[in-house]
Amino acid sequence: MSTPAPRRDDRYGKGARAGRAGAVPYLFLAPAIVLFLLFFALPIGYTAYLSLRRTRVSGLGLGKGSRHEIFVGLDNYKDAITDAEFWRSWVRVLGYGTVVLTVMLGLALVFALILDSEAVRLARFGRISIFLPYAVPGVIASLMWGFLYLPSLSPIHQALHAVGVDDVNLLDPSILTFSLANIAVWGGTGFNMLVLYTALRATPRDYYEAARIDGASELQIAVRIKIPILLPSIVLTTIFSIIATMQVFTEPTTLRSISNTISSTWTPLMKVYRDAFVTGDLYSAAATSVIIAAISLIVSFGFLRAVRKRAFADEE
Amino acid sequence: MPRRKLLPTAFLLFGAVYCLLPVGWVLIAATKSRAELFTLDAFTPGSGFFGNLSELNAYRGGIFWHWMLNTALYAGVGALLSTLVSAVSGYALAVYRFRGRNLIFNLLIGGILVPSVVLAIPQYLLLAKVGLANTYWAVLLPGIVHPYSIYLARVYAAAAIPASILDAGRIDGAGEVRMLYRVSLPMMVPGLVTIFLFQFVAIWNNFLLPYIMLADDTKFPLTVGLYTLLVSGANQPALYTLVLTGSLLSIIPLIVLFLTMQRYWRTDLSSGAVKS
Known part of the structure; x- marks a missing residue:
């Protein structure tokens, strides 16, 4: 073989280099990645989104349409740190x-x-x-x-x-x-x-x-x-x-x-x-x-x- | 005993007594009837253990045993799924070279540093949107991806599986999936038992997640159930005996698990973390 000596962490690399592993590692990682996106990434993003919003009550605050969410920028943060x-x-x-x-x-x-x-x-x-x-x-x-x-x-x-x-x-x-x-x-x-x-x-x-x-x-x-x-x-x-x-x-x-x-x-x-x-x-x-x-x-x-x-x- | 052994041994025994004493106190307190609990000396056993037990048994139609079963289900199924996902991911990260490997690993590992509070409340809100809040899934699903277990599985896979075995398997024409469950997973078993045990204990002991997710007390695990029992007993110390007996019963399964599985209770935070 004329390939250069593999680096230390390449010792498993044959299958992958030969293209035989192909999609296999992604397949093995798929459950973890999907669950990570659903239960880590999404909740973190959702928290960040909620932190920039607030409910505004219009009128007397009665009835279904009287409460709606609005964007308030960093107001919630300002309230928290003060x-x-x-x-x-x-x-x-x-x-x-x-x-x-x-x-x-x-x-x-x-x-x-x-x-x-x-x-x-x-x-x-x-x-x-x-x-x-x-x-x-x-x-x-x-x-x-x-x-x-x-x-x-x-x-x-x-x-x-x-x-x-x-x-x-x-x-x-x-x-x-x-x-x-x-x-x-x-x-x-x-x-x-x-x-x-x-x-x-x-x-x-x-x-x-x-x-x-x-x-x-x-x-x-x-x-x-x-x-x-x-x-x-x-x-x-x-x-x-x-x-x-x-x-x-x-x-x-x-x-x-x-x-x-x-x-x-x-x-x-x-x-x-x-x-x-x-x-x-x-x-x-x-x-x-x-x-x-x-x-x-x-x-x-x-x-x-x-x-x-x-x-x-x-x-x- | 030679003098140079005296001081360390004494200090170790002091630690052992400090750790055992509260458990011993609960053991004795659970034997006391309601009247005895406030009158007998702290470390004098009472005569009410079986009375307490049948009272706990009768409390709200035996809901305590329901909590015990729920906890076993959450911890058993949750830890099993989590171990499987960690094993397969850790194996893939250790054994293959592929585009995005480092990115995926760093992302997953970054999850270790995310405080669970940032996750639990939005997880609840999101699960509520899809109608899964207040179900068994709400407690099971969020715990399956456990970044630290994936990291450990990767370390174990790298240490336990020689590259030559995989090459030999490939030459024999075994597929990658077949090699995973016929060759690689069996070699990782000791490490996977450790991952399973730590996840089992973590889920068994978890309070915040089920406390937020569940409203229906027939789905409670022991921690949330005993907490609500304590809260409802705050104004009626009569319930204290139930709480104490329940506490004792709830720690027995884990103590048995500790004593029987001793050789798997090890953890090596440093070996791969700093070198890779």
């Missing part, structure tokens, strides 16, 4: 997210390093137990913790009572952020631990042997060798966690049913839900969700840019 409560909800999510990201990812990293080190007993039991909350839906987790926060039921209150502390309300607005963050930390640590642990197990053990022979301690190996190896995985888990945190909805919504300290617009997404389904203003809801999406993308890309050089430099 709504002080919307920004207060972002401030709350920022505080909540800072606690969740640092504690959850910090714990996940420490547990993954512990599991991977030689210096641990009961590793299997620990791994399964810490991963277990991943099997518990967010609604149920919030329910469980919600009951654990209720003064009339909670063993936490019983324990505090036993040491003489009595007037703590774990659902009080002043500590609500931490009570909510705790639910997310409880539910999410195991999954992130597993991601990091899998990455560690995939690393050849002889990476550490030389350091061990030189007398490095497990702690030194963890900090100097394992954490740098893990950086790409840490970056990706952080990005997924940022996206999930900004969309927090289930936990505060569930807790609302047993506590009156959470407003219906506690998080940005709760405001979207309220606008769309409680006050029936789809247009504001659409504009607000575009803003949430934009902020999530800016933050996750911003984070990626900020750490990219450090995390991926040696992978090129």
